[in-house]
Amino acid sequence: xxxxxLAFSGFVLVVAIGYExxxxxxxxxxxxxxxxxxxxxxxxxxxxxxxxxxxxxxxxARRSVRxxxxxGDAVPRPMVxxxxxxxxxxxxxxxxxxxxxxxxxxxxxLLAAIRVFGYRRWTIIILLALGLTVVSYVTxxxxxxxxLPLGVVGDLLD
Amino acid sequence: xxAFGGLMHGFSVAVSxxxxxxxxxxxxxxxxxxxxxxxxxLGTMALxxxxxxxxxxxxxxxxxxxxxxxxxxxxxxxxxxxxxPGEAASVVTVLEGYKMARRGRAGAALAVSAVGSFVAGSIGxxxxxxxxxxxxxxxxxxxxxxxxxxxxxxxxxxxxLTGGNLLKAxxxxxxxxxxxxxxxxxxxxxxxxxxxxxALAQGIDFLPVAMGLFGISEVLMTAEQPEENVSLQKVRFWxxxxxxxxxxxxxxxxxxxxxxxxxxxxxxxxxxxxxxxxSYSTERRLDKTGEFGKGAIAGVAGPEAAxxxxxxxxxxxxxxxxxxxxxAMAVVMAVLLIHGISPGPTLxxxxxxxxxGVIASMYIGNFMLLxxxxxxxxxxxxxxxxxxxxxxxxxxxxxxxGVYSINNALLDVWLMIGFGVLGYAxxxxxxxxxxxxxxxxLGPMMERSFRESMMISRGDLAVFVTRPICAAxxxxxxxxxxxxxxxxxLRRKRPGDVPSA
Numbered sequence: 142x143x144x145x146x147l148a149f150s151g152f153v154l155v156v157a158i159g160y161e162x163x164x165x166x167x168x169x170x171x172x173x174x175x176x177x178x179x180x181x182x183x184x185x186x187x188x189x190x191x192x193x194x195x196x197x198x199x200x201x202a203r204r205s206v207r208x209x210x211x212x213g214d215a216v217p218r219p220m221v222x223x224x225x226x227x228x229x230x231x232x233x234x235x236x237x238x239x240x241x242x243x244x245x246x247x248x249x250x251l252l253a254a255i256r257v258f259g260y261r262r263w264t265i266i267i268l269l270a271l272g273l274t275v276v277s278y279v280t281x282x283x284x285x286x287x288x289l290p291l292g293v294v295g296d297l298l299d
Numbered sequence: 300x301x302a303f304g305g306l307m308h309g310f311s312v313a314v315s316x317x318x319x320x321x322x323x324x325x326x327x328x329x330x331x332x333x334x335x336x337x338x339x340x341l342g343t344m345a346l347x348x349x350x351x352x353x354x355x356x357x358x359x360x361x362x363x364x365x366x367x368x369x370x371x372x373x374x375x376x377x378x379x380x381x382x383x384p385g386e387a388a389s390v391v392t393v394l395e396g397y398k399m400a401r402r403g404r405a406g407a408a409l410a411v412s413a414v415g416s417f418v419a420g421s422i423g424x425x426x427x428x429x430x431x432x433x434x435x436x437x438x439x440x441x442x443x444x445x446x447x448x449x450x451x452x453x454x455x456x457x458x459x460l461t462g463g464n465l466l467k468a469x470x471x472x473x474x475x476x477x478x479x480x481x482x483x484x485x486x487x488x489x490x491x492x493x494x495x496x497x498a499l500a501q502g503i504d505f506l507p508v509a510m511g512l513f514g515i516s517e518v519l520m521t522a523e524q525p526e527e528n529v530s531l532q533k534v535r536f537w538x539x540x541x542x543x544x545x546x547x548x549x550x551x552x553x554x555x556x557x558x559x560x561x562x563x564x565x566x567x568x569x570x571x572x573x574x575x576x577x578s579y580s581t582e583r584r585l586d587k588t589g590e591f592g593k594g595a596i597a598g599v600a601g602p603e604a605a606x607x608x609x610x611x612x613x614x615x616x617x618x619x620x621x622x623x624x625x626x627a628m629a630v631v632m633a634v635l636l637i638h639g640i641s642p643g644p645t646l647x648x649x650x651x652x653x654x655x656g657v658i659a660s661m662y663i664g665n666f667m668l669l670x671x672x673x674x675x676x677x678x679x680x681x682x683x684x685x686x687x688x689x690x691x692x693x694x695x696x697x698x699x700x701g702v703y704s705i706n707n708a709l710l711d712v713w714l715m716i717g718f719g720v721l722g723y724a725x726x727x728x729x730x731x732x733x734x735x736x737x738x739x740x741l742g743p744m745m746e747r748s749f750r751e752s753m754m755i756s757r758g759d760l761a762v763f764v765t766r767p768i769c770a771a772x773x774x775x776x777x778x779x780x781x782x783x784x785x786x787x788x789l790r791r792k793r794p795g796d797v798p799s800a
Contacts, residue, residue, distance in 0.1 A: 146728050153470060160477055160492070167491065173758035177489035180746040181480045188473035194466045223522040224723070227695075231515070231716045234699060238709060247699070251692050257522065258688035269689065277696055280335075287704040 147203065150195035157192050161185030226257045242292025243282070248274040302429045305647075309655025313357055313663055321358045322660070322667040325365020330672060332366070333373015333386070335701055344630040356638040357656040363631055364664030367610060371571075372416050372668055375603055379408045380682055381694050383514035387505050387740045388571035388606045390733055391579045393513055395591065395598030402594050406680035407541040411549045411596055412603040413672045419557040419604035420665035423611020426561050428658055431619040431647075439620065441566060443751035444762045448769040449566055450745035452776030453573045456580050457734050457741075459780055468734045471725075475735040478503050479742025486750060498710040505740050507702050507714035512732040514698045515719025518691050520726055540676070541596070549600035552582050556604030563605070564612020570625070571609040572740050578605035580779065607665075614661065618642055618654065 164185045167178025230253050237246040251270035260266055281287040344366055354362070374386035379396035392412070399408040441449075458468050481492045482502030493499040541549065556578040563574035578601040583591045591598055614631075616622045621643030623629040635642055640653060647654045682690070702715045722732055756762035763769050 149724065149728050149730075150470075153474065157473075157477075163492065167489065168487075171758065172753055172760075175750045175753050177484045177487055177491060180749060181477070181491060184473065184476045184480060184742075188470070188477055191466060191470035191473045195470050198464075198466055220523045224519045227519060227522050228716075228720065231695070231699075231719070235709065235712050235716060238703075238712070243700075247696065250699075251696065254692040254695060255688050258691050260686075260688040273693065273696060277700055281700050281704065285335075285704070287700065288707050289700065289703060290709075 144203070147196065147199040150192055150199050154189065154192040154196055157185060157188040161189060223257055227254065230254055230257065238292075239290050240292055242294040243289035244274055244278055244294050245292065247277060305651060305655040306428050306659060308651065309657070309659030310662075312652050312656035313361065313659040318358050318361050318660065319663065319667070321354070321362040322365045322663045323671065325362035325664055326369040326667040326671045327365075328362075329366035329369020329371075330373040330376075330668070333370035334376055335373075335697060344627065356635060356640060356653060357660055359634045359638075360631070360657045361660035361664055363634055364661040365667055367627060367631075368416065368420060368607065368661075368665050368668050369671075371606055371610065372413060372672060375412045375416075375606075376409060376679055377697075379412065379599070380405055380679060381514065382517040383694070383698065384509050384736075386571075387509070387736070388575050388609070390509060390513075390572070390736050391575040391602040392599060392606075394579065394733060395595045398592075398594030399596065399599065400594075400680075404545075404594065404596075406676050407545050407596065408594075408599045409676045409679055410541050410673065411545065411553075411600045413669055413676065415549065415553045415556065415600045415604040416607040417665055417669045418553045419560055419606075419608035420611060420668075421662065422554075422557040423561045423564070423608040423614075424658060424662050424665070427611050427614055427618070427661075428655075431615050439616075439622075440768060442766075443748040443755060444766050445768045445772070446566075446748035447745060447752050448763055448772045448776075449573065450741045450748065451763075452772050452779075453576060453741050454738065454745075455776045455780045456576050457737050459580065463729070463731050467730050471730055471732070471735040472738040475738025476742040476745070478508065478735075478739050480746065485747060496710070498706075498708055501706070502743070503714065503739070504705055504711065505736065506705050507711045508718050508739055509736045510698050510702055511715040511718025511720075512722035512725070512736060514694060515715060516722030516726055516732075518694055519719060519723045521687065521691060545596050548588075549596050552578070552597040552601035553604040555581060556601035556606075557608040559601075560605030560608030561612040564609030565615055570613065571606050572737060574605040574609040575602035576737060578602045611661070618646065618657070621646070 161182065164178050164181035167181065168176035169178045169182065170176025172179075230250055233253075234246055234250045237249070241249075248270050251273050252266060255266045255269055282289055282291075344363055371386065371388065374384065374389040375392050375396070377383045378389040378392040379400050382393055382397045384390045384393050396408045396412070399405065454472060457472060458465060479502070481499060483490055483493075483500045490500060556574075559578045559581065560571070560574040563570045563577060566573070579598055582595070582597040582601040586595060586597060588595065590596075613625050613628050617628045617632055621632070621641055623632045632642060635657075640646070640650065685693075698715060699712060702711045703709070705711055725732060752762055764773065
C-alpha cells in the first residue's frame with residue numbers, strides 16, 4: 142500500500158508540475174488586474190505543495206513501517222479480473238455508442254455486465270438486458286427526450 | 300397585513316384541490332428526476348417552464364416548489380442507496396447515508412432525510428415569511444470579497460470534513476480546484492487546459508466527476524468483492540423505520556441544519572453545498588457517539604435539513620428584491636415573469652395574494668413531498684436488496700445515460716469513466732473523494748470573486764480582512780477549523796498537569 146501511495150502522490154506531483162508550467166505560459170496580469178493564468182498559477186503551487194507533502198508522508202511511512210508477512214492471513218483476495226472486465230465494458234460502450242446507437246450499445250453492455258456479475262442463465266440474461274433496454278429507451282429517449290445517439294437503429298427508423 | 304395573517308391568507312389562496320394536485324404532481328416529478336442522475340431540478344424546471352403558460356401562477360409555483368424540493372430529496376435517495384450523489388448538495392449525504400444503508404439502516408436514513416427536509420423546509424419558509432425584507436438587504440451587502448471569503452471558509456471547513464488525513468484531503472481539494480480552472484475563463488474568454496477540445500470549453504461539469512468518483516468506483520469495488528462479502532444485512536419490515544433513539548439523535552441536527560441552511564442559503568452561488576458541509580462538520584464536532592464515518596444518523600439529518608433550508612433561504616432575495624441568486628431561482632422567477640409579475644420590494648404590498656400564496660405554495664409543495672415519499676421509504680430501502688447481478692448493471696445504466704443527458708455529449712461519458720478509475724484508485728489508497736468534488740463546485744466562484752475583488756481593491760489583499768463581513772467570516776472559519784485541535788490538545792495536556800495519585 143505504501144508503494145502505491147508513493148506512486149499515486151508522485152503521479153499527482155508530475156501532473157501538478159505540468160499544470161503549473163501550463164499556467165505560467167498563460168497571461169498572468171498583475172495583482173491589480175489578474176490575468177487568466179494568475180489563479181491557476183496559485184492553484185498549481187498549492188497542488189505541488191500538497192502532492193509533495195503527501196509524497197514525503199508516504200516516504201516517511203515506508204521507512205518507519207516494515208511489512209510483516211503473516212502466514213495465517215485469511216483475507217480473501219479481491220477478484221480484480223471482474224473489475225478489469227467491467228472497465229473494458231465501460232470503454233467498449235463509450236466506443237460503440239455513436240456507431241451502433243444507444244439501444245444496441247446498452248443492450249450489449251447489459252448482457253455482458255450481468256454475466257460479469259456472475260449470473261449464468263443466458264435466457265434470463267437476454268430477457269433482462271432486453272427489458273432494461275426497452276425501459277431505458279422509453280424513459281430517456283421517448284419520455285425525457287434525451288437525444289441519445291441512435292446509430293444504425295436511427296438509420297433503420299429513417 | 301402582518302406576516303402571520305399574510306401566511307394564513309396565503310394558505311387560503313393556495314389550498315384548493317387543483318393546487319394540491321399540482322403540488323403532488325410536482326413532488327412526484329421532482330422525486331423521479333432527482334433519482335435519475337443527470338437531469339437535475341434546473342433542467343426539469345426549464346423543460347416544464349413552457350407548460351406554466353396555461354397555469355394559474357400560484358399553481359405553477361406550487362408545482363415548481365414540489366419539483367425543486369422533490370429533486371433535492373430524490374438526489375439524496377440515490378446518495379443513500381447507491382452512493383451516487385445526484386446533486387452537488389447530496390455529496391455530503393453520501394458520507395454517512397451510504398454507510399447507514401450498508402449497515403441495513405437505509406430505511407431509517409431515508410425517513411430521517413424526508414422528515415429532516417420537511418422540518419427544514421418549514422423552518423425556512425417561516426423564516427422567509429417573517430424576515431425576508433430585512434435579510435434580503437443584508438444579503439445585498441455581499442460583494443466579491445465576501446463571496447471569496449465564503450468560498451475560502453468553505454474550503455477551510457472542507458479540509459477537516461471527514462476527519463481523515465489532512466494532507467491527503469488538501470491534495471484532493473487542490474485537484475478539485477485545478478479541475479475547476481478547465482475551460483474558457485469568464486473575463487477574457489481565454490481557453491485553459493482544453494487541449495484544443497471544443498467540448499471542454501464550457502469546463503468540467505460536477506456530475507461526471509461525482510458519478511465517476513462515487514458511483515462507478517463503487518460498482519468497480521463491489522465487482523471485485525467475493526459475493527458473500529457484499530451481501531447486505533437482512534432487515535425486517537419494522538426495522539426499516541428509525542428507532543425512537545434514532546429520532547431523538549436526529550432532532551437537534553435537523554434544527555441546527557435548518558438554521559445553518561437558511562442563513563447560508565441567503566448567499567449567492569452554491570450555498571446548499573456550503574450549507575451541507577457546515578452542517579456536517581458541526582454535527583461531527585458535536586458527536587459523542589463516535590459513529591461518524593461509520594454511518595451516523597446525525598450526519599444525514601443535519602445536512603439534509605441544511606440542504607432544504609438553503610432552498611428557503613435562496614427564495615429570500617428573489618421574493619424581497621427580485622434578484623435570483625441561483626440558476627434555479629432564475630427559472631422560478633421566469634414563471635412569475637411569464638404571468639407579468641415582477642418579484643421585488645413592492646410585491647408584498649402590491650400583490651399580497653400572490654406573495655403570500657407563493658410562500659404558502661412552497662409549504663404545500665414541501666408537505667406533498669412528505670406525503671409522497673414517506674410511504675415509499677420501504678420500497679426504496681428494498682432496492683438495495685435486489686440481487687447484485689441486476690442492481691449493479693442498473694446503476695451503471697443510470698450513470699451512463701444520466702451523464703450523457705447533462706450536455707448531450709460523449710465527453711461526459713469518458714470523463715465519468717476516467718474519474719471512476721481514479722475514484723477506484725483513491726478508495727484503494729484511502730483518499731477521500733468529497734473534498735475534490737466540493738472544491739470543483741466552489742473553485743469557479745472562488746476564482747471569479749478573487750479576480751473581481753482584486754480589480755475593485757486595486758490589488759489590495761487587505762480587502763479580505765478589513766471588510767467587516769469578510770473579517771467575521773474568516774474569524775468564524777478559523778474558529779471552526781482551529782478550535783477542535785486546540786481544545787483536544789489542551790485536554791490531553793490537562794491530565795499530565797495534575798500529578799496522578
